[in-house]
Each structure stands twice: as structure tokens, then as C-alpha cells.
Amino acid sequence: MKIAFKFKSFFKKPQNVILVVLLLALGYLTLFPMFSMIKDTVTVHVSEARRLQLTAGSFTLDHWMKVLFDKNSFQLFYRPFLNSLVTSLAACFVSLVFGGTFAWFITRTNLRWKKLLSSLFIFPYIMPSWTLALAWINIFKNSLVGGSQGLFTALTGIVTPNWLAYGAFPISLVTGLHYAPFAYIMIGGILRNADANLEEAAQLLGTTRRRMLFKITIPMIMPAVLSTFLLVFSSAMSSFAVPSFLGLPVRYQVLTMQLYRTMDGVAPGQGYAMALIMILISVGILAFNQRVIGVRKNYTTVTGKSSQIALVNLKKGRTPISCILVFLIIMVSVFPLITFALESLIKVPGNYSLSNLTLSFWIGKDNGAIITSGEPGLLLNPALWKALWNSIKLSVVCAVSAGTLGFLAGYGIVRSKGTRLSKIVDSLAFFPYLMPAMAFSAIYLSMFSVRRLLLPSLYGTFFILALIGTVKYMPFASRSGINSMMQLSNQIEEAGEIVGISWFKRMTRLVIPIQKSSFVSGYLLPYISCMRELSLFVLLCTPQNRVLTTLLYYYNEKGWSQYSNGLNLLIVIIVIFVNWLVNKTTGASIDKGIGG
Template identity: 35%
Template sequence: MANFSSLAARARYAVPQGLPLKLGVLLVIGVLIAGPLLRVLFETLPPQTIAAWSDVVISPLSRNLLWVPLTNTLILGVGVACGCVLIGGFLAWLVVMTDVPFRRTIGLLATLPFMIPSFATALAWGSLFRNSRVGGQTGFLEGLGLPVPDWLSWGMVPTLIVLTAHYYSLAFTVIAAALATVNSDLVEAAQMTGAKRGRIFAGIILPVALPAIVSGASLTFAGAVSNFAAPALLGLPVRMQTMATRLFGMIEIGQTARGYVIAILLIVVSAVFLWFGNKIISGRRSYATITGKGGRAKRFELGAARLPLLAIAVVICVLTTIVPVIVLIASSLAPSSSALFSDWTLHYWLGASNPAIAQGQAGVFHNPFIVSATSTTVSLGLVVAVTGSVLGLMVAFTLARYRAGFLSGVINQLAFLPLLVPGIAFGAAYIALFGAPIGPFPALYGTFTLLVIAGTAYLVPFSVQTGRAVIQQVSGDLDESARLTGAGFFRRLSAITIPLASRGLAAGAIIIFVKIMRDLSLVVLLFTPTTPVLSVLAYRYASEGFTQFANAITVVILIISIAATLLANRLQTKSQPWLKN
């Protein structure tokens, strides 16, 4: 009886399984994610800064500080979301549900634009369509003698086009996955009853794809409203401000309190739209289309429309993938954007300093600042890939193995919170938290460490999602058996989970590497001359009129990113054999 009482008392005071790990993970992501965002809010509440709210929202300055940028931001967000759903949905329908030729090639090309940084597409647009309104070099079309109107060179229209070309891949991927679940039996049954194609589309296909359409619209809206590169390159020269560019301007000139208010409002705009999209999806009726029966894809015969629709798809894919890359390469070799394909020179790549060319700027491989930026950027990508993967693995392991309980829910919400926060607002949050000393810790602004911490925190959702996917492939029984033999947590992780999921984890690390390599919105506020990164350097060169250097640097980023992406895809295919089919 005494032994039984002893065991009962021990069980009463035993630490719940996984609690130390949950608390440790919660502490880390709380400091990295919740801490900076709360600090931004608190920075705007003291008496000396509370006036920033009225300045931004209701003062005579508010029109230029908030309402005009907000209007432009919403126009961009809604316009890009609609354009991406239309283009991505069209290509998804063509690839998944029709007998169009070269479906796989179209599908591959439709996923590539998102690999190309948005500032690369914006630079390519400028090289083609820039006119003489703001001075400097003119674009290729004007060099041919073709008049290019201002509305096509600068402002809202080119920004809308560039962002739509960049983000439609997201909508394509999401909608294509949904259309692949449409059961052919439903379509055939409708055809047998005499239903026309329009009726089948509206009654069967559209309801099944509606959640994906809303998700695609939400993702592309959030991406467009938070994008800094395209509005900055194509809008700022003609004073078109969005909330992202206005936030950047406020921080740049030292009006940090107003900048933090704009950051908070930008987060609210993005979060509200994403919440609204989720609300639509959660409130709809359920349409079950996957059953226990075997299914096959139902492809509509296009007949005489096959070749015209193929031509439209090819034109879209080529204009958004191949053309920008060709223009960037040509511009990095041409003496001016107005003569892209003549008098090529390697000076902007290999040339030494020449006072007669580009104000004495040496070529990319001879420019110590660009070489240093390349080294810093690659180092940043590698370090963030490692730290992000480790943190993502810890969070994913916690959520996969100890999913029950309140703490797990909090960890899950915090881990995916950065998806709601625009990159430039997240960068502002890190300036607010780490821009000044904290107790015995020095200020981190302008250090490589701050770039690593911010990049790791911002990419936590991607690393968690990748980590969770690979950990769920490893049976929990293996971990439990090792635990019963006395193996500690880190021993189990290093001996079982990591070796069995190594390929998937490596692919996830490479994806993180690519994202931080080509990200501009996050790092543009954290950039200093002591921590140069290639994306911000390309933006700076473009802003100062050194188009060839900006495009050459962007080509370097593209080469590294595409090579890493192809490697990641190869690793994912090997770790997930079903992707081969």
C-alpha cells in the first residue's frame, strides 16, 4: 500500500511529457517573433510618441502619410489578387483539366516566376519601358524611337503588371492542387445528364476550387501590399507612395514613431484580408470529392481551341520567366538600356575602374563593395539556412510529437505569425527591439547578427512547415522506443529523426537560403555599409541610375537562387518519391 501511495504521489508531481521542450521553444519564438512586434506597439504609446498616431491618422499630414499610400496599397493588393487568380487559375485549369499539348512544360514554367525576385522583374521592366520623364537612361523601346507614355513607364500600371507577373505562380500552385482533386465521375455524370461546360464549371469545378481561389487571392494580396521593391523602383520616381515605401521613408529620415505606426497599420491591413479569406473558406459548405474509389483525371477536349490556348499560355510563361532574364543579362552587357542588343561589353562584369564609364565604378568582379556584399549575402543565406532549419525542426518536432495542450496551440500560432507580417514591417520591428541596447546587451543595428536573427525569425513558418512534413514521415514509435530505453531528447533527435529526414531537411534549408538571398523587403531597413547584401545593393544602384550594375548584381542573385532551387527540388523528389509520378 505504501508503494502504491508513493507511485501515486510521484505521478501527481511528475513533469508532463514534453513540457520542458514546449517551454523552451515558446521562450525562443516568443523572443524572436512576439517580442519585436510588441515592442513596435509599445514604442508608439509613451507620451512623447503617442502623437504619432494622430499625425498619421487624423492630422493635416495624414493624407500624405496614410490615406494616399493606403489607397494605392489597396488598389495594388486587389488588382494583383484579381490578376493572379485569373492568370494562375487559367493556367491551372489548362494544365490540370484539359488536353492542351505540353502540359508539364507549361506547369513548370508557371511555377518559375516566383523564383525571380520582384525587383528583378521591375528592373527588367524599366530596361524595356523607361522613358525620359525622370531623367537618366531611357529604355529599349524609347531607344528604338517608340514613344512610351508615362503611365506605362512609371506608377500604378507597371507596378500592377510586375507584381502580378511575380505572384501569379502562388495562385497557380494552390488552384492546380485543388483542381487535381476534382473527381472525374462527377464531371462524367453531369455530362451524361446533358449539362453544358459552363454549367459543369459553375456547379462542380468552381465550388471545389473556391477555397483554393480564395487562398490564392489572400496570399497574392498579402504579397502585393507588403512588397517594397516594385513600388520603390517604378513608383517612387513619380512620387507614387504605398504603405511599404512610406514606412521605409519614415525610418530613413529618422521619424521612427510615425514609421512604426504605419508598420502597425500595414500589418493590420494584411492580417484583416487574410482573416477575411479564411472566414470565407471556413464558412462555406463542404464539398467532398475524394472517396475510397480509385479516380482518374477528367480532361476536357479543347478541339480547335487547343493551339490558340497553348499559344496564350506560352506567351504568358515566356513573358514572365524567360524575357525578364534575357533583358537583365543583355542590360548588364549593353552600354545603355536604350541599346540592349548592340555594342556589348564586359566592363560592368570584369572592367577595372574607368572615370569615363559609370563615374569610375569598377565591374562586379573588381568592385570590392560588390564582392564583399556577395560574400556577406551568401554567408547570411548559409547561416540563416542552418539556424532556421534548427529552429524549425525544434518547433515542428514539438508540434508533431506533443500536439495536445494549450502551449502547443500558442506555439503553433506564434510560429506562423510572420506570415501575417509584411517583411518591411518585420524589419522595422527588429529595429525597434534591437536598435538600442537592452540591459547589458549592446545594440545590434548594423550587425550581421541582427540580419541572422531577423531572417531566422521571419522564415520560421517555412522551416516549420518543411520540418513538420519530414518529421511526420518518421514514425513516432521509433522515438518512443528510444525514449523508453533511456535515450535523451537530443540523442533521439540526432540518432533517429535527423538521419531519417535528412534529405527533406536539407531541401528545406536550401529553400530558406533562396528566400533570404533574394529578399529585399525584410533587409532594406537593416542594411548598413558594414553589412551589405546583394538585394539592397541592386536596389541602391538602380535608384542612383547605375542600371547595368543593378542588373548584373540581380543576375548573380538569380544564378545562385535558381541553382539552389533546382537542388532543393531534386532533394525533395528523392526524399518524397511520389513527386516523381
């Protein structure tokens, strides 16, 4: 066949056009930065030139030596790395135990108030990851490392020890609790869909309940446990906000904090080297995930007519257990919000008496008297309104572009399923998900802070935030795009094609209306993720283009707890409100998506 004809027929298919365009764009926005970063790990940077006594831009192995083989390497890299590993593993354990147990209670027992419990349980997953960390500090902080006492000490008089208030323990616990809903969604999904006959068959053979749990139920959910484990692990490894809120007071360092420190400071080369190591770990985890779970996953998705399995009767324990769960979940899901509201009203931190309450931090004109700065109350604060406007603008732009591109990517990938092009674009579109946000933004910082090709230096612009947000959140949208396109038979579209309906019309009149809810989810996920994102923007934001979350970080660094708490409450409210609004109007919901 003639080449020109082949070429023409190839591009006659819209999915091929989409895939080729995405291949080029994503190649430039994900692979190219990756190489640029690798190069940066062996290049002398301007800020390091004097210290290294080399000219900026020349080749050096100094960064790698400093990170891996120097006498200070332990402090710089190995200890934070170990801390990251320990807290991430512990977080996995917490989320699996908490989420898994909850999933079992919900799907397999006659627990009370299942519906209420289930929707409350998802809550931490919708809220920003550091919400629980801030709440933890509000409750358990002590005055040992400076600052004021927390709610717990104020109420009981017991001074909390440092290990309880800060560092590894609360980081692991809080991260674990944040991802517990994820374990619940994954494991609960399998327990709910798994063919009850599997267990009934065992029951008929006279298997005891306990034996059935260990020999059938647990092996059945093992693949879900493993994928939850890997996802939580890699998310925890790359989280920045939680460890920095809970770790900084006692100088407990994890890898992401080191990244932030080195890259925002004088040794970006070392930061890039560490970021590269983080990326390698993530890619390794994914490869492992695909190799080990990819194959095994299949047997768990075998679903049958899930006849109602006889639920475990909790008997006398029913009401007490239900109550305990309600209490626990309210502590995790609702109580934090109350502490934020409370903390934002307190004049002198640590004093919870009624006379110490004030609305000044919300509507006061000038709080200079209290926090030694002329900062007006939140609702009158121009910095807040500017950040809010920036956040909304950024989230909308990221959601629209990531959502649209992700949908198109999903469309192209599914329509050309099996081709090499489709596989490559699939991995490219998923790649940003694996990149720790901090490392990813470090790459963009390195790449776009100078003129590139046709682009001017983008550092400090709104555009670079929108760009990185779009690329980083595309995996959410492309996953949901792929899922929804998989459910939609090719024939639906072909039935239109054959009567001459144009591609654009097939999309707008057939495909999108039919998949409305998952189509909207593809926009909702990036929107909400963007609204609550910190680690991706913290390196790239300048005071001029601050968003809500980086403003929160700024307040927290300054130690203005009333402001950070109030602002946090605002962010949570906005996120929950948008989720609720979209859910009510379109039926789309964030808990249908993947982790984050």
C-alpha cells in the same frame, strides 16, 4: 498528483522541453518587439525631439495625430494606403486569373508540353519578386521622367506613356505575375486531387461542360481561390521592392515606401504607427482566413481515386493555345533574364546598337568614364564580393537556424497536438509570417538599436540580420516541419522508444531519414528567401554589412542600371542554381513550400 512529479513528467517529454524553450524565445523575439513598437508610437524619439519641442523619451500622441488626423495625413498615410490597397487587389486579380486559367489548362485539357510549361511557370516564384519589375523597366521605361528610353521604344520608336511604364499599372501586373505560380500551385493542386467522380457524376446526369465549370469546378476551387487571394493580398501589401522600383520615378507612393521613408528619416514614430496599422491588417486577414476558410477547406481536401477525367479537347485550338501559353510564359520567365544580361552590357543606356555593347561593367577596372564614379566592374568589385560573402553567410546561418528551429517547432507542435501550449507556439511561430517585412525590421531596429537586457546595441551588426532572418523565415520551416511530422505516424517513433532508443537517436536515425526531403525543404526555403530578401534587410543594413540585395537597391537608387541589372542576374542565377542543386541531390524543392 504531486506538483513536482507532474513537473518532472512534463519535462520528461522532449516535445514539451522544445515547446517551452520556443515559447520563451519566440515570445521574446516576436511579442516583446510588438509591445516595444506600440510603445514607440507614443514616444518622442531623439530625431524628433527638436521638432516637437519635447524631451526624447516622453509621451506624445503627435505621431498618431500626424498619421491619421492632420491636414497632411492624406499625403502621408491615406493616399499611400489607398495605393497599396488598389495595387494589391489588382495583383490578386491578375495572379488568380493568370494562375487559375493556367491551372485549368494544365489539369483539365489536352494542352501540349504540359511538363515544360508547368516548370517554366513556377520560375517567377523562385526568382526575387522585383525581377519582373526590373525587366519591366528595361523594356518599357521612357525618357519622360529623366533617364533613357527602354527596349520597346528603341525597337518601335513609340514613346511609352508614364501610366504604362511606371506606377499602379505595372506594379499590379508585375506583382500579380510574380504570385501567379502560387495561384497555380494551390488551384492546380485541388483540381488535380479532387475526385474526378464529382465531375463525372455531373457528366452522367447530362450536365453541359460550361454548366459543369460554373456549377461544380469553380465552387470546388473557391476555398483555394480565397486562400490564394488572402495570401497574395497580404504579400502584395507588404512588398517593398516592386513598388519602389516602379513607383519612385513618378512618385507613386505605397505604404511600405512611406515606412521606409519615415523610419529611415526623421519621423520614426509615424513610421511605427503606420507599421502597426499594417500588422493589424495582416492579423485581421489571417483571422478572416482561419474563420472563413478553415472550416470550408475541409471538403476540398476530400480526395478519391482520381480516375482519369476525360480532358477537354481543345481540338483545332490545341497547338495555337499551347504556343500562345509558351510564348507568354517565356516572356515572363525567361525574357527578363535576357534583358538583364543585355542591360548590363550597354555602355550608354537606351542605345541598343552593337557598337554600344561592352563587358566593362563586368570586368572593367574602372568605369569612371561612363558612370562618373570609380566603380570597378562587377566581377572585380570588392563591394560585390563582400556583399556576396555576406549574403551567403547570412543565408546559410538563417537557413540552418530557421530550418532547425522550425523542424523542432513542427515536431513539438505535432507531438503535443491539441494542448494549449502547442497551439500557442504554433501561432507564435507563424506570427512573423504575417508581419510585413518592413514593419518587422522596423521593430527590430527600434528594439535592438539600444542595449536590451544582456544584449549590447545590435544596430549594424551581422547578428541582428541573422536574428531577424531566422525569426522571419521560421514559419516556412515550421510549416514544412508540421506537414512532414503530420505525415509521420507517432508509432514510428514509439516503436523506437519502446526498445530504448534515445530521443536524439530517434531523431537522427528514424524521423529525419524518413522525412529527408521535406526536412531539407525546411532549410531550402529560408535559404532562398534570405538570398533574395530586400525589404527585411534594407532598414537594418549599413554599408559595412551590405548583402547582395541591398547592394542592388543601392545601385538602383544611384541609377547605375548596368550594375543593378548585372547584379540581379547574378542573384537569380545563384538562387536558381541552389534550388536546382538541392532538388537534384535531395529531391526537396521550393515549390512544395508555402508562398513568399
